[in-house]
Amino acid sequence: MTSSAPAPGDSPAPEAGRTRLSPEQRRAQLLDLGVELLATRSLEELSIDVLAETAGVSRGLLYHYFGGKQGFYAAVVQHAADDLYARTAPPETGQPVERLRASVRAYVDYVADSHTGYRSLVRAAAGGNEELRAIYDATFAALAERFFTADPHGIAFPDTPPVRLLVRAWQAMVEDLVLTWSQEPAGISRDALLDLVSASLPALLDLLPHDLGGGAPGASSGAGPG
Amino acid sequence: MTSSAPAPGDSPAPEAGRTRLSPEQRRAQLLDLGVELLATRSLEELSIDVLAETAGVSRGLLYHYFGGKQGFYAAVVQHAADDLYARTAPPETGQPVERLRASVRAYVDYVADSHTGYRSLVRAAAGGNEELRAIYDATFAALAERFFTADPHGIAFPDTPPVRLLVRAWQAMVEDLVLTWSQEPAGISRDALLDLVSASLPALLDLLPHDLGGGAPGASSGAGPG
Structure with missing residues (x-):
């Protein structure tokens, strides 16, 4: 990208040897x-x-x-949140479970590679800094939105309030799991963590009664637990 | 309880009409x-x-x-944390799943009845108040300890680092789930929430490979997913 726009009036004069941006x-x-x-x-x-x-x-x-x-x-x-959102975009095609796994892999890679910064964001957002909290909440919500039909590249789950409640709680679990694992892997390989995180959401949705939107996508429609 | 101990020297004189404590x-x-x-x-x-x-x-x-x-x-x-810990003590006898459910019921009741205060504790602890964070962390850890054999009244799960990691993440999920539900029940009754929370921990442990301590207590030993 090139720009011929003049620099703002109060910007310092370019110094010799520095790239002009x-x-x-x-x-x-x-x-x-x-x-x-x-x-x-x-x-x-x-x-x-x-x-x-x-x-x-x-x-x-x-x-x-x-x-x-x-x-x-x-x-x-905000820049980091945009980056996280872009990196965790699921592939546009494939089975739901594969698309979920690809998105989870990108999330794990992101958090594992920058867990100090990510943890400080979580704490700052939780601790009452309203501006950071708003960015965190918006990112959390945007990531959740991918599971619902509102996102054209979403992984379609039934869009009911109970499913949304459970997806949000699952996100909180995954955040804690991946942050804790990043500090102390507890003998769990990255692949085993991916298996666990990817399988946990369908397993949790399967526990919701069907009249609340429960049942994992693609799961058999056999009799559920009472 | 009666006490005949004298009040500290610098305490104010008792006022007329006020109960002497x-x-x-x-x-x-x-x-x-x-x-x-x-x-x-x-x-x-x-x-x-x-x-x-x-x-x-x-x-x-x-x-x-x-x-x-x-x-x-x-x-x-600290007083509230002690109270939460005492109220959520599982019954000393019964099947693990029943004892877990009784403990979860007490937790849901506690958080639902005082969610504003509980949420402010979570935020204060997360936001960098070291003293409150230490109380929160110690309570979180003490609640987790009940799932392991170190607690004589515990609900015995295999005490392995992966199981501990998963129990901790489950706690984070339950905290988010119950706090969010307390504000907006999303059509989920208290009993349905109890069913969901109680069933979720065995379901998650079932996703862990057996060599990492996985498998729900009392679950059938049939073939797991690949």
């Missing part, structure tokens, strides 16, 4: 760097100073782009 | 009141001022007993 490119580069830094440290540890030093830009430029530390945090977290 | 009784009364208030408001909303006014005691007495707002919060949360 458009403001959009520079902003995207800073967000990528923030996500990368968050993979190995928590939000509290990710300061504007560390970022400015690592990126080789001034604090002033960071404030220019993001309006301060809170704005930078929110932009980094 | 020992310091231990007064402290326990204040904690009970704190838990009761937390059932309908969050930790942030539970101030020393509100408590003092509701209890009809001075701010000074509250500081005397708890050393300040943070100390009072921690004492209330």
